[in-house]
Amino acid sequence: MRARVLAALDRAWNGHRKPVVAAGGIAAALVIVAGVVVFAAPATSGPGGTPSIIAAATPTPSPSPSPTATATPSDTPAPTESLGPTAIPDGWVYSDLDGVAAPADHAHRLPLAIMIDDNKNARPQSGFTSASIVYQAMIDDNSDRYMMVFQEGDATDIGPVRSSRPYFVYWAAEYRALYGHFGGDAEALRKVIPAMSQYIYNEDDLTGAGACPYHRITTRRSPYNAYTNTSELIRCAAKRKYPATYQDVPVRTFVDDTPAALRPAIQTVKIPYLAETISYRYDPSIDAYLRMVNGQLQTDPANNQQVIARNIVVMFQPYAIVPSLDKLRPRVTNVGTGKAIVFEEGRAITGTWKKASNPALTLLYDSAGNQIPLVRGEIFIQSVPIGTKVSYSS
Numbered sequence: 001m002r003a004r005v006l007a008a009l010d011r012a013w014n015g016h017r018k019p020v021v022a023a024g025g026i027a028a029a030l031v032i033v034a035g036v037v038v039f040a041a042p043a044t045s046g047p048g049g050t051p052s053i054i055a056a057a058t059p060t061p062s063p064s065p066s067p068t069a070t071a072t073p074s075d076t077p078a079p080t081e082s083l084g085p086t087a088i089p090d091g092w093v094y095s096d097l098d099g100v101a102a103p104a105d106h107a108h109r110l111p112l113a114i115m116i117d118d119n120k121n122a123r124p125q126s127g128f129t130s131a132s133i134v135y136q137a138m139i140d141d142n143s144d145r146y147m148m149v150f151q152e153g154d155a156t157d158i159g160p161v162r163s164s165r166p167y168f169v170y171w172a173a174e175y176r177a178l179y180g181h182f183g184g185d186a187e188a189l190r191k192v193i194p195a196m197s198q199y200i201y202n203e204d205d206l207t208g209a210g211a212c213p214y215h216r217i218t219t220r221r222s223p224y225n226a227y228t229n230t231s232e233l234i235r236c237a238a239k240r241k242y243p244a245t246y247q248d249v250p251v252r253t254f255v256d257d258t259p260a261a262l263r264p265a266i267q268t269v270k271i272p273y274l275a276e277t278i279s280y281r282y283d284p285s286i287d288a289y290l291r292m293v294n295g296q297l298q299t300d301p302a303n304n305q306q307v308i309a310r311n312i313v314v315m316f317q318p319y320a321i322v323p324s325l326d327k328l329r330p331r332v333t334n335v336g337t338g339k340a341i342v343f344e345e346g347r348a349i350t351g352t353w354k355k356a357s358n359p360a361l362t363l364l365y366d367s368a369g370n371q372i373p374l375v376r377g378e379i380f381i382q383s384v385p386i387g388t389k390v391s392y393s394s
Contacts, residue, residue: 095152096246097132097175098310099254099376102152108246109151110201111177112233116146117162118275122224123293126302127158130230137383138319139165139330140185142274149175150230151246157302159227161205161214166192167332167383173199173359176247178237180213182206182226186325199359201242203233212236250361253373257287257345264346269312269392271382278382280312282346288377289343310377312343313364315353319385332383340364341390344375348394 088094088101095107111132116125118136125146128134130153139145147168148158164184169192172179176199183189183206193202205214205226213232217225238244267282269289280289291298291307298307318333340353342364351366362381364372384390 094254094376095132096251097149097151098379099252099374100132100152101376106152109234110237110243110245110247111175112150112180112230112237113168113172113175113177113200114148114150114158114180114228114233115162115164115168115182116148116158117160117224118144118146119224120275121220122160122162124299124301125160126227126300127155128291128298128307129153129300129303129305130155131378133379133381135168135171135381135383136273136278137165137167137317137332138273138385140321144273144275147171149177150233154230155302156229156231157227158229158233159217160220160224161226161228162223164188164193164204165330165332167334169193169196169200170334170355170358171362171381172196174249174355174361176249177201178203178233178242180204180228180233182214182223185329187329190325196358201237201240203236203240212239252361252363253371254376255373257375260284260287263287264394267343267346267348267393269314269343269390271314271384271390272388273384280309280343282343284346287345287375291380308378309380310344311374311379313353313379313381314341314343314390315362315381315383316340316386316388317353317383334362334383335360338386341392342372342374343392348392 091104092101093104093107094100095102097111100107114127116122116127118125127148127150130150131148132151132153133149135147135149136144145162145165145168149172150158161180161182164179164181166185166188169179169188173196178201179193180203183204184193189204193200193204203213213228213236214226215228216222217227219225263284264282265284267289269280271278276294279292279295281292282289286308288308288310289312291309299305300307315334316339318331318338320331321328322331323329335355335358337352337354340351342349342351349366349372351364351372353362353364355362364374366372
């Protein structure tokens with residue numbers, strides 16, 4: 001029986017860790033093994049079909065020495081999610097950042113927080129479907145930017161990699177992450193990154209990193225052609241003697257899936273930014289949200305899979321254009337507290353976000369003051385200016 005369980009898990013692992021949705025229409029074969037439901041992956045059809053499932057379901061850094069990173073082969077299978085506690089094979093544990101069940105050597109890896117462009121010329125971006133957490137927030141020129149944070153998931157392509165902004169550094173500091181970027185504004189480079197050097201492991205291509213860990217692709221023009229991958233990031237972290245593992249800082253609380261019969265039939269969420277509208281559509285059959293940009297389903301070109309979210313956290317935060325060291329620059333105030341809406345399993349939970357200090361973990365609380373547990377799986381954190389009209393069905 002154990003062999004059958006592991007065989008089913010291996011099929012779900014094949015190429016990805018997520019309960020993945022294909023870019024085109026597909027049919028799914030259901031397999032039930034030892035009480036665990038997984039889905040075998042059939043061939044996909046052309047674009048335009050309805051997607052369906054391929055695979056189921058204020059701290060200080062530790063001063064003690066930790067092992068340095070070692071490169072991981074890009075074809076190392078990554079874990080699935082939505083497995084109940086009794087379904088975890090020997091040697092698997094829950095990952096720190098998103099609560100996903102994974103082999104122990106993946107679940108506690110050093111987080112990799114990488115800045116990603118969202119200019120229209122940068123789309124479609126690679127790496128979304130392998131990230132544990134994705135941040136999106138406004139920057140200059142009415143645009144916005146992403147930061148993808150990887151832990152147990154492996155991505156063969158991540159990019160386009162772009163420059164830093166101060167508030168993204170503070171988010172990366174929450175996880176004591178390797179922070180990957182191509183330069184940044186003067187405030188980030190001269191003040192914030194040096195101030196946070198105790199809480200991040202800086203990986204800036206424009207300070208002599210050279211070919212480690214970034215490269216330029218030929219199918220896009222500069223500056224939208226800088227890319228990396230998790231294997232190179234881990235290799236370069238080892239080269240710089242950065243730690244290999246998560247630095248024993250606080251984590252969020254995670255829960256297993258609600259039984260299918262108790263899930264809502266559907267929920268939609270719409271989040272406007274100045275440059276585009278992000279929307280999500282809940283699919284109870286996979287207990288996840290399909291992500292869309294300007295009404296179009298978002299596909300990750302790294303693996304041609306639909307981008308999904310298991311949790312969507314909308315944080316309403318002060319945003320302003322203020323004088324900086326070089327010119328007027330954006331500022332998102334992400335320390336303090338404010339309104340938040342957490343969307344998970346077709347439900348909307350209105351509460352508050354709280355971040356006690358620049359390196360402290362942002363925590364989420366409901367209206368009764370209790371921490372909001374998240375469902376195991378990828379988290380999209382959408383920072384929007386106070387007053388943004390976020391609409392959703394319930």
